[in-house]
Amino acid sequence: MVALTFDDGPSLRDTGRLLDLLAEEDVTVTFLVLGTQVASGREELLKRAFDEGHEIGNHSYSHAIFTGLKADEIRNELEKTNDLIESVTGSRPTIMRPPTGAYNDDVVSVCSDLGLAVINWSWQSCPEDWNHHDNPDHIAEHVIANAQNGHIVLLHDTNEASVNAMPRMIAGLKERGFRFMTVSQMLSFLGEDHPQPGQVYHYMTLPSS
Numbered sequence: 001m002v003a004l005t006f007d008d009g010p011s012l013r014d015t016g017r018l019l020d021l022l023a024e025e026d027v028t029v030t031f032l033v034l035g036t037q038v039a040s041g042r043e044e045l046l047k048r049a050f051d052e053g054h055e056i057g058n059h060s061y062s063h064a065i066f067t068g069l070k071a072d073e074i075r076n077e078l079e080k081t082n083d084l085i086e087s088v089t090g091s092r093p094t095i096m097r098p099p100t101g102a103y104n105d106d107v108v109s110v111c112s113d114l115g116l117a118v119i120n121w122s123w124q125s126c127p128e129d130w131n132h133h134d135n136p137d138h139i140a141e142h143v144i145a146n147a148q149n150g151h152i153v154l155l156h157d158t159n160e161a162s163v164n165a166m167p168r169m170i171a172g173l174k175e176r177g178f179r180f181m182t183v184s185q186m187l188s189f190l191g192e193d194h195p196q197p198g199q200v201y202h203y204m205t206l207p208s209s
């Protein structure tokens with residue numbers, strides 16, 4: 001199993017195109033969205049992603065770095081975005097990813113209060129797509145070569161190259177026998193109390209069969 005995750009959207013340029021590709025391939029993923037992006041006229045894209053079976057998580061309101069904020073500011077960033085996501089999809093997120101992955105005790109404690117698990121990513125299979133804006137083949141090949149059972153793969157649906165990498169990446173991962181899950185679907189294999197609010201996940205250790 002592998003969970004592909006897309007941060008920083010929805011993107012007017014690339015998210016719709018990504019959703020088309022995922023539907024064609026019957027692949028479900030997770031979107032960690034920004035409140036500012038959703039609020040700037042992209043509610044329909046968010047609704048479509050949710051309706052098509054993808055998981056929606058919280059990636060803050062303004063992409064502020066949480067380790068530089070006070071606890072009440074962190075809470076405000078997360079609550080505003082949770083409210084927005086719920087108003088569009090009818091469902092409140094249970095997962096979040098802090099901008100740049102940076103977290104501290106305040107982040108963990110606020111997330112625990114708000115019922116949010118902290119979802120970072122597996123560094124081994126991270127293609128660092130932010131450094132590869134015109135190399136979809138690198139992005140695809142890095143993930144195909146390095147993905148392991150239980151990995152959470154970090155991508156951005158604001159990066160055109162990452163969306164362009166998807167047909168090749170999906171084909172290569174399918175060839176290696178991977179199944180695609182949302183983060184919460186994958187974590188539920190750890191037990192029904194996962195994802196757990198306030199817990200930080202980078203990958204899962206799964207039985208290999």
Ligand SMILES: [Zn+2]
Nearest residue numbers: 007008099100
């Ligand atoms: Zn981000």
